[in-house]
Amino acid sequence: MSKNILNDLPELLRANVIDEETAKRITAYYDAKPNASSNRLFVVFGILGALLISMGLVLIVAHNWDDLPKAAKLFIGLLPMLIGQGVCGYLVVKDIPSRAWREGCGAYLCFTIALSIAVVGQVYNLEGNFPRFLMVWMLLTLPAVYVLRSSMAAMLYVCGVTWYACELGYFHYPSMPPWKYWPMLALVLPFCYTEFIMKGFKNNFYYFISWLVVLSVTFCIGAFENHHEDLVIGMYMSLFSVFVLLSELKAFETHRVLTNPLLLVGSLGIMCLLLLLSFDWYWDELDRFTEQDNLASMEFYFTAILSALAVILMVFVFRAKSIASINLKGFAFLIFIALYIMGINAPGSAQLLVNLVILIFAVYTIRSGAKQNHLGILNYGLLIITALILCRFFDTDFSFILRGLLFIAVGIGFFAANYYMIKKRKQNA
Amino acid sequence: MKKFLLILFVFMCVAQWLVPAKMIYDNEVVVTEGLLYKFRTQPVDPSDPFRGKYVTLSFDANAIVLPDSGDWVAGEEAFVSFGEDSLGFATPASISREEPDAPAFLKTTVNYVENYSDSPYIINFTLPFDRFYLEESKASQAEQAYWQAQRDSAQVAYGVVRIGKGQAVLTDVMINDKSIVELVKELNTTPE
Numbered sequence: 001m002s003k004n005i006l007n008d009l010p011e012l013l014r015a016n017v018i019d020e021e022t023a024k025r026i027t028a029y030y031d032a033k034p035n036a037s038s039n040r041l042f043v044v045f046g047i048l049g050a051l052l053i054s055m056g057l058v059l060i061v062a063h064n065w066d067d068l069p070k071a072a073k074l075f076i077g078l079l080p081m082l083i084g085q086g087v088c089g090y091l092v093v094k095d096i097p098s099r100a101w102r103e104g105c106g107a108y109l110c111f112t113i114a115l116s117i118a119v120v121g122q123v124y125n126l127e128g129n130f131p132r133f134l135m136v137w138m139l140l141t142l143p144a145v146y147v148l149r150s151s152m153a154a155m156l157y158v159c160g161v162t163w164y165a166c167e168l169g170y171f172h173y174p175s176m177p178p179w180k181y182w183p184m185l186a187l188v189l190p191f192c193y194t195e196f197i198m199k200g201f202k203n204n205f206y207y208f209i210s211w212l213v214v215l216s217v218t219f220c221i222g223a224f225e226n227h228h229e230d231l232v233i234g235m236y237m238s239l240f241s242v243f244v245l246l247s248e249l250k251a252f253e254t255h256r257v258l259t260n261p262l263l264l265v266g267s268l269g270i271m272c273l274l275l276l277l278s279f280d281w282y283w284d285e286l287d288r289f290t291e292q293d294n295l296a297s298m299e300f301y302f303t304a305i306l307s308a309l310a311v312i313l314m315v316f317v318f319r320a321k322s323i324a325s326i327n328l329k330g331f332a333f334l335i336f337i338a339l340y341i342m343g344i345n346a347p348g349s350a351q352l353l354v355n356l357v358i359l360i361f362a363v364y365t366i367r368s369g370a371k372q373n374h375l376g377i378l379n380y381g382l383l384i385i386t387a388l389i390l391c392r393f394f395d396t397d398f399s400f401i402l403r404g405l406l407f408i409a410v411g412i413g414f415f416a417a418n419y420y421m422i423k424k425r426k427q428n429a
Numbered sequence: 430m431k432k433f434l435l436i437l438f439v440f441m442c443v444a445q446w447l448v449p450a451k452m453i454y455d456n457e458v459v460v461t462e463g464l465l466y467k468f469r470t471q472p473v474d475p476s477d478p479f480r481g482k483y484v485t486l487s488f489d490a491n492a493i494v495l496p497d498s499g500d501w502v503a504g505e506e507a508f509v510s511f512g513e514d515s516l517g518f519a520t521p522a523s524i525s526r527e528e529p530d531a532p533a534f535l536k537t538t539v540n541y542v543e544n545y546s547d548s549p550y551i552i553n554f555t556l557p558f559d560r561f562y563l564e565e566s567k568a569s570q571a572e573q574a575y576w577q578a579q580r581d582s583a584q585v586a587y588g589v590v591r592i593g594k595g596q597a598v599l600t601d602v603m604i605n606d607k608s609i610v611e612l613v614k615e616l617n618t619t620p621e
Binding site for chain 2 (some may be wrong): 058066078117120123124144
C-alpha cells in the first residue's frame with residue numbers, strides 16, 4: 001500500500017492534488033515506518049526455521065545410536081531443550097519484544113521438550129503409552145506459551161491436546177473419554193483472551209488459533225460419544241448453536257466470514273445436521289433410541305450443559321442486539337429439542353418440519369446475503385435449498401417431472417439472484 | 430510483569446527438567462536394584478514417530494489363571510508378582526489389588542478376563558515393557574534374526590527385564606542367550 005502511494009506521488013504533484021511539502025511529509029512518514037511485510041516474512045521464516053530444526057533433531061535422535069553409551073544418548077537428547085531454555089531465558093531477561101524470536105523459540109522449545117521425554121523412553125525401552133506422552137508433552141509446553149507470549153506455541157499446544165483427545169477417545173483400545181482434554185484446552189484460553197480479545201487486536205495468529213480451537217472442540221466432543229446416537233446429534237446441535245451465538249458477540253466479530261470459524265463451522269454444522277435429520281432413518285429409529293437409558297448418558301449431560309450455555313449466551317446477545325438482527329441459526333438447539341420431543345410420538349410430522357426449518361433457514365440466509373450485499377452468503381442460502389432438494393431426490397416419491405422442475409427453479413433462482421445482486425452493485429458503484 | 434514472567438520461566442525450566450530427571454531416576458533405580466527376570470517373547474518391527482524403530486515384544490507371561498474371577502474387570506489396576514518356571518523363565522505368581530510385601534512386583538492394568546464353562550478364570554494383564562528400541566537400520570534385521578531362530582525349535586527368544594517395586598525396565602532382548610544387538614552386528618560383519 002505504502003509503495004503504491006509513493007509511486008503515485010509525482011502524478012499527484014503534477015495534478016496539484018498535493019503540494020511539495022505534503023509529498024515530502026508522506027515520503028518521510030513511510031521511510032520512518034517499519035516495513036510490516038518484511039517483519040511478517042521474518043516471523044514466518046523464523047517459525048519455519050525453528051520447526052524444521054527441532055523436527056530434524058527429533059528424527060536424528062529417533063535413529064537411536066546403538067554405539068553411544070546411555071549417558072551420551074541422554075545428554076544429546078536433553079541438550080536441545082537446554083539450548084531452547086537458554087534462548088527463552090535471554091528473551092525474557094533482556095525483555096526482547098521481537099515477534100520472530102519469540103515465535104521461533106516457542107516452536108523450537110515445544111519440539112525439544114518432546115525430544116527430551118522421547119529420549120528417556122528410548123534409552124529405558126519404556127512402554128508406548130502415547131496419550132500419556134502427549135499429555136505430559138503438552139503440559140510442559142504450556143508455560144512456554146505464557147513466558148514467550150508465543151502464538152505459535154499456543155497453536156502447537158492446541159494441536160497437541162487435540163491429538164491427545166483423539167488418541168484416547170478414537171484410536172486407543174479400549175477407548176475412553178478424554179476428560180483431561182477440557183481443562184487442558186481451558187489452560188490456553190487466558191492467553192488467547194489477553195493476547196487478542198482484551199487488546200481488540202485480531203491478526204493472522206488470532207484467526208489460526210480460533211480456527212484450531214473451534215475445529216478441536218468439534219472433533220473432540222465426539223470422543224465422548226457412548227452409543228446414544230440420537231443424542232449425539234443433539235449434543236452437536238447445541239455446540240454449533242453455541243458457536244453461532246458466540247460469533248454474534250462483539251468480542252468474536254471479524255471483518256471477513258472466512259476469518260470467523262465460529263460462524264462458519266457453527267452455521268455449516270447446523271445445516272449438515274438438519275439435512276441429516278431430514279432423512280427418515282433417524283425418526284424411524286427414535287423409538288429404539290429412546291428405549292435406552294438416555295437421561296443417564298454422557299451425551300445427555302453434554303447436550304444439557306451446552307444448551308444451558310447457549311441460553312446464557314442468548315441473554316448476552318439479546319442485550320447487545322435486537323432479535324431481528326440475531327442470526328436465526330443460533331436458535332437451532334431449541335428447534336431440535338422441540339422436534340425431538342415431537343418426534344417421539346409423531347416422527348413423520350417431525351421429519352416434515354425439519355424440511356420446513358431448512359427451507360426457512362435457506363430463505364433467511366438468502367435474505368441476509370441480499371441485505372449485506374454479500375454474494376457468498378446469498379449463494380450459501382441457495383446451496384442449502386439445492387442440498388435439500390438433492391436429499392429429497394433420494395428418498396421421496398415425488399415424480400421425475402416435479403423433481404426436474406424443482407431443479408430448474410433453483411437453477412433459475414441461482415442465476416436471477418446473482419444477476420440481481422451484481423446489477424445492484426454496479427448501480428451503487 | 431517481568432518479575433512474574435521470570436518466576437514463570439524458572440518454574441517452566443524446573444518442570445521441563447523434572448519430568449525427564451524423574452523418569453531417569455525411577456528407571457535407574459529399577460535397573461540397579463530390581464530383580465532380573467527372563468520373559469519368553471515374539472518380536473515384530475514397527476516404528477514410533479518420536480522414538481524411532483523398535484521391536485515390539487509379545488510375551489507369554491501376560492495372564493494368570495485363577496479358580497474364580499476375583500471380581501477383576503478390564504481396566505482395573507493390579508499388582509503382579511512373578512516366579513520362575515523349570516526353564517528359568519518368568520511366570521506370574523500372584524495378582525492383587527494391594528501392593529504385595531515382596532521385593533519385586535509390577536504395577537499394571539487388567540486387559541480382559543477370560544472364562545469358558547467349567548474352566549478356570551484367566552486374567553490377562555498388560556506387561557508395560559513391550560518395546561525394545563534399536564538403531565533404525567537394525568530393527569528389521571533384528572526381526573529377521575528372530576524369525577530365523579524361530580525355525581530352529583531348539584532356539585528361544587526372551588526379554589531380560591528388571592523389576593522393582595511397581596516398575597520394570599527391559600534391558601535386553603536375547604535370542605539363544607545372545608543379545609539381539611550383538612546378533613545383528615555379527616550379521617552385518619559376516620560376509621554373504
